[in-house]
Amino acid sequence: MIFSELEPFLDKKRRELLAALDAFGPEERHLSEYEGGWNPAQIIEHLSIVEEQVIAEIGRLLSGEAVRPSEPEDRKRVDVMALFEQKGLLGTPKTSPPSAFPTGKVAYEDGLERLAEVRGRLKALLPLLAARETNSLVSRHPLGVELNACQWLQFSAVHEWGHIHQLKRIRKVHSG
Template identity: 25%
Template sequence: MTTAFLMEDLRKSTRELTEALRLFSQEQLNQVPFPGSWTPGQVGQHLLKSETGVTELLRGNTQPATRQPDAHHETIRSLFLDFNIKMESPEFIIPDNHPKDREELIRSLEENRENVLQAASEQDLDLLLTDFDMPDWGPLSGQEWLTFMTVHSRRHTHQLHKIHRHLQG
């Protein structure tokens, strides 16, 4: 994967995500659509929590990869884009129960993504980012972090469309 492709794909997934969040009124954003579901606002907050810190990771400690820098790319894609499996979120990125403001949430997501893209444009994405180990995989390369952000976002964009259909009846 080229850096340009990964960055453009992240930009595209950002547009898809924000368009999905804009499908909801402010009231709907904080409405639980069905038992056991997050609200659309909580979905957005979960994404923001999972991505906050990636800029610092990209600018943090690195080491040369002892494997292909995109070795986990297909595994990440196939896992997160399999909408038939239910995943459990780590505790530290579970959203809170407070009401969310739609425009503030979208603005925060967009600003965080722009910061990540800026940092990515300044870094060698082939390096492993060693300040955080992804469960089961260890440190990911910059390439893999961009892939993760993109497909994780697409997974939850799919979830938002499902919630929207449910709320529309």
């Protein structure tokens, strides 16, 4: 993946998320994959929390270093998939840090509005990331991998992708 593919990737994963959510009627939004698992409204809240944390982390990275001209697009590291695969993190269940747990108090529709607002703020970072060097703006992800500012942004969509699969599993469990 190259930098110019980030925004289309974010948009594609969001469309997939909304399609997965559309599979649940209003009377089904309490369903979870297993006892004590998150329901669709909680997943939406969790995604908003994580994306806000990503925005804060990227902001911290951007403010902590002198601005240098951007690398050429083909040298701007963006993709997290190889890193996650190398660490054995793809396709494995993970425990969310407590700071990203949903409260369960956010109504479904309010959660969707918040999710859209947060995504807008995340995408607003794209021009800032495009204009400056980002490969050296690195911090450690809770899963133990070092991510640069662009990789943090892509992580948002990859994280969302995992919860799309979770929603599909919930739907399958309750489809009879």
